Amino acid sequence: xxKITKIEVPAPLIKPRLKVAAYAxxxxxxxxxxxxxxxxxxxYSDKIQKNPEWEYAGVYADKFVSGTSADNRxxxxxxxxxxxxxLINMILCxxxxxxxxxxxxxxTIVRYLKSMDIDVRFEKEGISTLSSEGEVLLTLLxxxxxQESQSLSENxxxxxxxxxxxxxxxxxxxxxxxxxxxxxxxxxxxxFYIRKIYDFFLSDSDMTMAQxxxxxxxxxxxxxxxxxxxxxxxxxxxxxxxxxxxHYSPKIRKIKKNKGEVPKYHVHAxxxxxxxxxxxxxxxxKIQEMKDFNPExxxxxxxxxxxxxxxxxxxxxxxxxxxxxxWKCMGKIKSRSKSCQNGNLLIKRLENTCAEVLxxxxxxxxxxxxxxxxxxxxxxxxxxxxxxxxxxxxxRILFFKPEQKKxxxxxxQFYGYIWDGKQYVINESEAExxxxxxxxxxxxxxxxxxxxxxxxxxxxxxxTFSRKSILNYLSNVFYTGTRxxxxxxxxxxxxxxxxxxxxxxxxxxxxxxxxxLREKSLELRYRAMETMKKKKGEA
Numbered sequence: 262x263x264k265i266t267k268i269e270v271p272a273p274l275i276k277p278r279l280k281v282a283a284y285a286x287x288x289x290x291x292x293x294x295x296x297x298x299x300x301x302x303x304x305y306s307d308k309i310q311k312n313p314e315w316e317y318a319g320v321y322a323d324k325f326v327s328g329t330s331a332d333n334r335x336x337x338x339x340x341x342x343x344x345x346x347x348l349i350n351m352i353l354c355x356x357x358x359x360x361x362x363x364x365x366x367x368x369t370i371v372r373y374l375k376s377m378d379i380d381v382r383f384e385k386e387g388i389s390t391l392s393s394e395g396e397v398l399l400t401l402l403x404x405x406x407x408q409e410s411q412s413l414s415e416n417x418x419x420x421x422x423x424x425x426x427x428x429x430x431x432x433x434x435x436x437x438x439x440x441x442x443x444x445x446x447x448x449x450x451x452x453f454y455i456r457k458i459y460d461f462f463l464s465d466s467d468m469t470m471a472q473x474x475x476x477x478x479x480x481x482x483x484x485x486x487x488x489x490x491x492x493x494x495x496x497x498x499x500x501x502x503x504x505x506x507x508h509y510s511p512k513i514r515k516i517k518k519n520k521g522e523v524p525k526y527h528v529h530a531x532x533x534x535x536x537x538x539x540x541x542x543x544x545x546x547k548i549q550e551m552k553d554f555n556p557e558x559x560x561x562x563x564x565x566x567x568x569x570x571x572x573x574x575x576x577x578x579x580x581x582x583x584x585x586x587x588w589k590c591m592g593k594i595k596s597r598s599k600s601c602q603n604g605n606l607l608i609k610r611l612e613n614t615c616a617e618v619l620x621x622x623x624x625x626x627x628x629x630x631x632x633x634x635x636x637x638x639x640x641x642x643x644x645x646x647x648x649x650x651x652x653x654x655x656x657r658i659l660f661f662k663p664e665q666k667k668x669x670x671x672x673x674q675f676y677g678y679i680w681d682g683k684q685y686v687i688n689e690s691e692a693e694x695x696x697x698x699x700x701x702x703x704x705x706x707x708x709x710x711x712x713x714x715x716x717x718x719x720x721x722x723x724x725t726f727s728r729k730s731i732l733n734y735l736s737n738v739f740y741t742g743t744r745x746x747x748x749x750x751x752x753x754x755x756x757x758x759x760x761x762x763x764x765x766x767x768x769x770x771x772x773x774x775x776x777x778l779r780e781k782s783l784e785l786r787y788r789a790m791e792t793m794k795k796k797k798g799e800a
Contacts, residue, residue, distance in 0.1 A: 281309045282318040283353040284340060284360060298322055305353055318349045341370065344379050356385035425505040428528040435498045436484055437535055445498075445532035452535045454482045458493050459536050462544055470494075494548065500541045501534030502527065554630060566626040567611070567636075574639045576601040587661050590638070603640050604660025614658050618646055675739055676730075677766050685763040692766045698734050699767055699775055708732060735775050740767040 283305035287298045302320045309317045321340040343349055352374070354360045360383065361367035371381055371390050380391040421431050429443040437455045438445035454477060461468045461476065468476075470490045478485035497504050505526040507519055519525060554564065571580035571588060578592035578601070587608055592601040612624035619628060637645040646654045677695045678685040694715065701711050708731045715726040738745065742765030746757040 278314055278316040279350045280318040280348060281312075281315040281351045281353065282340060282343070282349045283309065283320045284322075284337065285320060285355065286323040286334070286337075286359050298324065301355060309353070315351075318343070337370075341373070344374060344377060349379060351380045351382065353382050353384065355383075357383050357388075422506075425526045428503070428505070428526065428531070430503055430505065430531075435496055436489070436493070437499065438532065447533045447535065454480075454484075455493055455499055455535045458490055459499075459540055459544060462494060463540070463547065494544050497541065498532075499535045500538045501532055502529050502538075503531045504528075566630040570630075570633060571606070571636045571638060573601060573603050574637050574645075575603045580606065580638065603638060604642060606638070606658065607661040610658055610661070614644060614656050618644075618654055618656050675737075676734065677740065678763070687764050687766060695734055695740060695766050698731060699771055702735060702775060703771070703778065708735075735779065738772070741765050741769050741772050 283301075285298055285301040285305070302322055305320050306317070309315050321336040323334045323336040340349070340352070344352075357367065360381070361370065374381055375390055378391075380389055382389050424431050430440070430445075434440040434445050437448060437451040439448055440446075457476075458473055461473045462470075470487045473490050474485050474487050477490070493499070503526075505528065506523060507525065551564070554566070565582060567580070567582075567588060569579055572578075573580065573590040573592060576590065576592035578590055578595075580588040581591050581594070583589035583594065583605070588606040588611065590601055590603045590605075593603060615629055615633070616622070616624040619625075619632065621628065632648055632650075633646055634649045635647045637647070639645065642658050642660055644656045644658055646656065648654075674680070675685065677688055677691045679688045698711055698715075701714075702708070706714075708728050712726045712728050712731050734740070742761050742763055744759050744762035746759065
C-alpha cells in the first residue's frame with residue numbers, strides 16, 4: 262500500500278513594520294526658515310507613510326533653537342523619551358548639522374540610541390548609525406559641523422565688533438526708542454514713562470522700585486516689572502549716549518558682563534535724549550549709596566542693615582525678612598521646616614541684642630552695618646557676631662515662637678481701639694461712636710440711617726461708614742471684651758475664645774439685646790421675601 266506523507270505549508274511570516282520618526286530643526290525665526298521647517302515636516306511625513314514597511318511615529322521639530330546644545334531642545338528630548346518607551350525604531354534626519362552641531366552631544370545621543378538598537382539615518386551624508394562605518398564617518402563630519410558653527414559665530418562676533426568700532430549699535434533699541442537703521446527715533450508715549458521712573462526715584466517720597474513698577478502697571482505702561490525699572494535707571498542710552506559692548510560672548514551661547522575683558526565704546530550724542538546727563542548721574546549716585554549702605558547684600562534697591570548678614574548655622578542659608586516682625590532662615594522656608602528648624606528672630610529682640618553687643622543705648626543701623634560683617638545663628642539661640650576688624654563676640658537671644666503671636670500686634674485694627682504694643686486700649690472718641698450705633702439701633706433707627714447720619718456728621722474717622730461696617734460693629738463680640746483667636750494665632754492650633762481679653766466698650770446685656778433684635782429683623786425680612794415669592798407665583 263503506498264505511503265502518503267502530508268506536507269504542511271508554513272504560514273508566511275509577517276515582518277513587523279519599523280516605527281519610523283523624523284527630526285527637524287531651524288535655529289532662527291524667519292519666514293524662509295519656517296518654510297524650510299514646514300517643508301521638512303511634510304517631506305518626512307509623506308516619505309514615512311508611503312513606505313509599506315514603515316509605521317509612522319511622528320515628526321519632531323524644534324523651532325528657533327541652536328544645535329550647539331541638546332539641553333534647550335524640547336522636541337529632541339521628547340523624541341529620546343519616546344525611544345525609551347519603545348515607540349520608535351528608526352529616526353530620519355536631513356543632515357548632521359540639523360541633529361546637532363556639538364560633536365560630544367551628537368555622539369552621546371547617537372550611542373545612547375544605538376544601545377537601544379535604534380538607527381539614525383542622515384540623508385545628506387548617507388550615514389546609518391547602526392552600520393559598521395557609521396560612527397567613524399559621523400565623528401569626522403560632526404567635527405566639521407561644529408567647526409563650521411564656531412566659524413560662523415566668530416564671523417558674527419567680528420562683524421558686531423566692527424559695528425561697535427564705528428559707533429553703530431547692534432540689537433534692538435531700548436524702550437522709549439525705535440531703531441531706524443543705525444539711528445534711534447524717540448517714541449514720546451514711551452518716553453513719558455521713562456521720565457516718570459527717574460522723577461519717582463529721585464523724589465522726596467523715596468519710592469521703591471516695586472512701588473514704581475506698580476504705578477507703571479496701573480497707568481498703562483506695557484513694561485512694569487522691577488527688573489525693567491532697574492534696567493531703565495542704569496541705562497545711559499536715555500541721556501542720548503550709547504555704551505557699546507557692555508556684554509561679550511567668550512564662547513558660543515555664552516554671554517558675560519564686560520568687566521574689562523574687551524574694549525567698551527562710548528558714543529556721545531548718538532540720538533535724542535529723554536533725561537539729562539545730570540539727572541542720570543544723580544540716579545547713579547543714589548544707587549551707589551544704596552549699595553554702599555550694606556555691601557553684603559550686593560544688590561540694587563532698598564535693603565535692610567541685616568540683609569545677607571545673618572547666616573543659619575544649621576543649613577548655611579541666609580535669614581530673610583519674613584512677615585511683619587521677624588527674620589527667618591531661607592532654608593527653613595524652602596524646605597517647609599523639613600531640613601532646617603532653626604529659630605525665628607523677632608526684629609525688636611534682634612535690634613536690642615545687637616545694641617547690647619555694640620554697647621549702644623539704642624540700636625543704630627548705620628553703626629551696625631559698618632561694623633558687623635556677619636551673625637551666625639546657632640540652634641540653641643546663640644548669636645556669633647563676626648566684625649570687620651576680625652573680632653568675634655557671642656550673645657544669646659530668645660527665639661520667636663508661633664504661640665507668642667497672640668502677644669504681638671494681631672494685625673487687625675478694630676475701630677474703637679488702639680494697639681499700644683502689648684494690648685488693646687480704648688480710643689474714647691471712636692468708642693463713643695460705637696456706643697451711639699448700639700443705642701440708635703436699639704431705639705429703632707435703621708442700619709442705613711445710622712450710616713447716613715454718621716457720614717452727615719462729617720467725623721474724621723479711620724473708616725468710611727457703610728451699611729456693611731455698621732452690621733460688623735453690631736455683630737462683633739470683640740466690643741464686649743471677648744477675643745476669638747484664629748487657629749494660626751492661638752498657639753494651640755485650634756480656635757481659642759478668651760473672655761476679658763481687653764476693656765469692653767459694650768456690656769454683654771446690650772450686645773445680647775442687639776443680637777436678638779437682629780435675629781428678629783432677619784426673620785421678618787425672610788418672611789416678607791417668602792410672601793413676595795408666593796404673590797409672584799400666584800400672579
